[in-house]
Amino acid sequence: MPRPSSRQPVPDEREEIRAIYAALEARPLPRDCQMRTRCCHFRLAGHTPMLTLGEALYAARGVRASGRKNLKPHPxxxxxxxxxxxxxxxxxxxPFGCRTHFCQAAGGMYPRKHVADLIQRLEALxxxxxxxxxxxxxxxxEEVLSKWPKKS
Ligand code: SF4
Known part of the structure; x- marks a missing residue:
């Protein structure tokens, strides 16, 4: 991850990340997330989401918007x-992984072929x-929050 300096502009991922997430929502794939949150229990789900930097920057905005400056481990x-x-x-x-449902109750993981282009866009970003x-x-x-603590 690049080290910020006073001269280095803060990276702005918003436009492309929002476009990717909007494109995903527009896909005609039947999924039914009811926020059961089983997929958020990584040990139960047997899966931890992997994030690209754009996703992490965007997720960190959500963390800051909720008034937190860092993450606390879940008990x-x-x-x-x-x-x-x-x-x-x-x-x-x-992040994208939480939207593409490794939750079986919500319909299971999206077939990669249906989202491969969006994954490529995340990788390009x-x-x-x-x-x-x-x-x-x-x-x-955590790394994003500590490197860019005041990012809007
Ligand atoms: S970020 Fe993903 S895994 Fe974490 S609580 Fe939200 S939906 Fe669950």
Whole structure:
């Protein structure tokens, strides 16, 4: 991940990330996320979302918008963004993996062929932003929050 300096502009991922997430929502794939949040319990789900830098920057905006400056580990080993009420605290900013449902109850994982072009766009954005490819959710969001603490 690039090191920020006072002269280095803060990377802005918003336009492309929002376009990717909007394109995903427009796909005619039947899915039914009812925020059951089983997929947020990584040990139960057997899966931890991997985020590209653009996704992490966008998720970090959701964290800051909720008034937090860093992540606290969840006592059950679940996603640190899972709130005490059992809901995702950054639902509008949740990463691509959380939108493509590794939750079986919501319809299971999207077939890769239906989202391969969007994954390629995330990877292209990652490269443009100086990312290092997909990394586990908590670590990459923590890193973004500490490197760009005041990003709008
Ligand atoms: S970011 Fe939100 S939807 Fe994704 S695993 Fe964490 S709590 Fe669940």
């Amino acid at each position: 059950d080993g679940a996603c640190p963004l899972l709130g005490q009420d059992g809901r995702c605290t950054i639902y509008q900013h949740r 990652d490269e443009k932003l100086g990312g290092e490819g997909g990394r586990p959710l908590a670590g990459i969001i």
